[in-house]
Amino acid sequence: MPSSHTSSTPRPTVRDAFLRLMRELGLDTVFGNPGSTELPMFRDFPEDFRYILGLQESVVVGMADGYAQATRRAAMVNLHSAAGVGHAMGNIFTAFRNQTPLIVTAGQQSRAILPFDPFLAATQATELPKPYVKWACEPARAEDVPLALLRAWHMAMQPPCGPVFLSIPADDWDRPCDWVDPRQVSHAIAPEPHAIARVAQALAQSRAPAIVVGAGVDRDGAVERVVQLAERHHAAVYAAPMSARCGFPEQHRLFQGFLPAMRERIVEALSGHDLLLVLGAPAFSYHVEGQGPHIPPQAQLWQVVDDPQIAAWTPTGDAVVASIDLAVDSLLQGPAAQVDRAAPPERQPVPPAEAGSPMSVAFALQTLDAVRGADDVVVEEAPGSRGVMQRYLPMHGAETFYTMASGGLGHGMPAAVGVALARQRLGKPGRVIALIGDGSSLYAIQALYSASQLGLPLTFVILNNGRYAALQDFAPVFGYAPGDKPAGTDLPGLDFIALAKGHGLPGVRIESAADLRSALSQALSQAHPSANLVEIVVA
Numbered sequence: 001m002p003s004s005h006t007s008s009t010p011r012p013t014v015r016d017a018f019l020r021l022m023r024e025l026g027l028d029t030v031f032g033n034p035g036s037t038e039l040p041m042f043r044d045f046p047e048d049f050r051y052i053l054g055l056q057e058s059v060v061v062g063m064a065d066g067y068a069q070a071t072r073r074a075a076m077v078n079l080h081s082a083a084g085v086g087h088a089m090g091n092i093f094t095a096f097r098n099q100t101p102l103i104v105t106a107g108q109q110s111r112a113i114l115p116f117d118p119f120l121a122a123t124q125a126t127e128l129p130k131p132y133v134k135w136a137c138e139p140a141r142a143e144d145v146p147l148a149l150l151r152a153w154h155m156a157m158q159p160p161c162g163p164v165f166l167s168i169p170a171d172d173w174d175r176p177c178d179w180v181d182p183r184q185v186s187h188a189i190a191p192e193p194h195a196i197a198r199v200a201q202a203l204a205q206s207r208a209p210a211i212v213v214g215a216g217v218d219r220d221g222a223v224e225r226v227v228q229l230a231e232r233h234h235a236a237v238y239a240a241p242m243s244a245r246c247g248f249p250e251q252h253r254l255f256q257g258f259l260p261a262m263r264e265r266i267v268e269a270l271s272g273h274d275l276l277l278v279l280g281a282p283a284f285s286y287h288v289e290g291q292g293p294h295i296p297p298q299a300q301l302w303q304v305v306d307d308p309q310i311a312a313w314t315p316t317g318d319a320v321v322a323s324i325d326l327a328v329d330s331l332l333q334g335p336a337a338q339v340d341r342a343a344p345p346e347r348q349p350v351p352p353a354e355a356g357s358p359m360s361v362a363f364a365l366q367t368l369d370a371v372r373g374a375d376d377v378v379v380e381e382a383p384g385s386r387g388v389m390q391r392y393l394p395m396h397g398a399e400t401f402y403t404m405a406s407g408g409l410g411h412g413m414p415a416a417v418g419v420a421l422a423r424q425r426l427g428k429p430g431r432v433i434a435l436i437g438d439g440s441s442l443y444a445i446q447a448l449y450s451a452s453q454l455g456l457p458l459t460f461v462i463l464n465n466g467r468y469a470a471l472q473d474f475a476p477v478f479g480y481a482p483g484d485k486p487a488g489t490d491l492p493g494l495d496f497i498a499l500a501k502g503h504g505l506p507g508v509r510i511e512s513a514a515d516l517r518s519a520l521s522q523a524l525s526q527a528h529p530s531a532n533l534v535e536i537v538v539a
Helices: 014-024 036-042 057-071 083-098 111-116 142-157 193-205 215-219 223-233 263-269 308-313 324-332 361-371 383-392 412-426 447-454 469-478 496-502 513-524
Strands: 029-032 050-053 075-079 102-108 163-169 209-213 236-239 255-258 275-279 300-305 318-321 377-381 432-437 458-464 507-510 532-537
Touching (some): 014 142, 036 075, 036 102, 057 447, 075 083, 142 163, 193 275, 193 300, 193 318, 215 324, 300 324, 308 318, 383 432, 412 432, 412 447, 496 532, 513 532
Parallel strands (some): 275 300, 377 432
């Protein structure tokens, strides 16, 4: 594309061209934790841009992850060279697994002194974040930095979405370069017509179909379409193992529950179905070693996913690589059911949870479900309580639930800040509820500061059971005798109200079940416009 400047027009600096391109791409919010090699980038920082400070680099990436997911657009991250990128790697890994589009920039020492291995230089800077970025680049010339940003944007947004990385030397910003104009690139993947027609025909002819939904359904904005598809075919719907988003309303009459991340139990759960249609998820994610078939012997499996790598390693069945919304649109145009089939039986409601003393997690989440608003959003990182959450805190459908797909802790608290910031900017109603375990919270507790400073409609709900519950509960799978605790899994003496106060947030500690409903109602009310924290002591 021809440059937009003429030979008589002064050439811009790298900074000028980079910032103009950021503006044209909608990248006017930067999540960062500044260091010396990044300072030249932010000189004369535009007044219409916003810098969101995180107190630690992993918090920065987590906030950007939540923001990007909620806006469905790539977010800009700025980190310090080497050590800063290292601090951020846990949440870069999670962003990769979440398929979140992020443009991660990091400073680099000046090109003029790089041959002398200077202080704060990143050795082989582009190798550090690999393999958990889709693309990594330190431009060969300063004048190539804006062009690298444009490529980074399209790489991050192209399915499967994910983080990309740019290393930028500190002395690049004042060098002359050319303007770079944005280009329109279609990022959607249409399904191959013959392949998706085969899926539609198999679905129409099946006796007892099941649809398994993953995070890709919500990521591609296809939840309502999948509801239509399931209702049209009277299909049972299951959530894929370890799904990081809500792909189907969990109180819908066709929803059958959550598949475990264990091969034998997946086969058992799906044994009554002759066709399995997996949408927006691997088929299947496992957490422990298993044996035997991956699907019931009588079942046919079709998988629709936007990641060709997932399609390649799936051990059985056929796959279509496509954006989920476009694929489901095609399936809705296919034939209706060609056999008589009854709708699957509805799940039995869970029995009411008793309070107990200390109160149970089930009672705490049952109460939270009763008082939350219809537009409230849950960002969760309480893996020890996830099974209870799935029974007592059902999610309502599109854009109502976020968690980490990686299993890595330290994502949930900052991601909740990013989701709340995005929803506030987009004018969406409701409050964000960060449902966090006591152990998980300490991986990114500095997120409290950012939430306080930004004045977000966000409530942190800390489930304090004084232990790493997921590890203790999972220990028997790895040979521990009943009652034996792995070393280092108790967490006595934590004071989350003091931690909240130290970061500028009001907080309340609830130990009695009788006090819980009123405390949660007050914390989640519209009369409480800014961030706060509720610590719930549970058994």
